[in-house]
Amino acid sequence: MFGVYVTLDERNVLDAQKVFVSMALINILKTPLSQLPFAISTSMQAMVSLRRLAKYLCSEELKGDNVLKAPLSPDGEGLVIENGTFSWSAEGPPCLKKINIHVPRGSLVAVVGHVGSGKSSLLSAMLGETEKRSGRVVVKVSSLFSRVKVSLVYVDQQYMQQSTFKKMSGEY
The missing domain is CATH 3.40.50.300 (P-loop containing nucleotide triphosphate hydrolases)
Incomplete structure (x- = not known):
């Protein structure tokens, strides 16, 4: 990542301040980004479940004289x-x-x-x-x-x- 930063432009100089700030930001974002696939999957499952519930709750009642x-x-x-x-x-x-x-x-x-x-x-x-x-x-x-x-x-x-x-x- 730092190699790409330095090679993109000659004016990009890598010093200790940029490295430590970048590493701190990466560590802060690491946990939320690792949970993102799980959150997307869970959200999709919740949407499917809510659609099924809505279909069930909006369906017509069975006739009371069936039995x-x-x-x-x-x-x-x-x-x-x-x-x-x-x-x-x-x-x-x-x-x-x-x-x-x-x-x-x-x-x-x-x-x-x-x-x-x-x-x-x-x-x-x-x-x-x-x-x-x-x-x-x-x-x-x-x-x-x-x-x-x-x-x-x-x-x-x-x-x-x-x-x-x-x-x-x-x-x-």
Whole structure:
């Protein structure tokens, strides 16, 4: 750096004062300049996150009647999906078509399948987190739980890896 300064012009004379002042300035700027790439990267990540949050917060609410709650009945069913067609967005293509499921009350159900076969979509439809295009989804609840939004339990696979289902449920 000092060699460039001296060779650029004959009038540039390097003395102790210029060297010490230059070194002091370089030391002052060294730490902030070393943090600059990290600051730029973090700022870009924050912008992406804020855009995602804005998109989510400005999106339309899901319909409240995607999942209907009904009182318990003697038929013993806990969850019913009849001729259900669901999509992830109102404009998007259906991700599940003509789904019919009858789950007995109190039963333990495991949804298994290949990657991309619709397991998460099915569970989201049961919870009312997808757009219901057609059909009917009914969760039967007792009057004791009538104020509960949905009486289903969803255990994510990442959560399952940290424990066993037997330890988590306590019942089965």
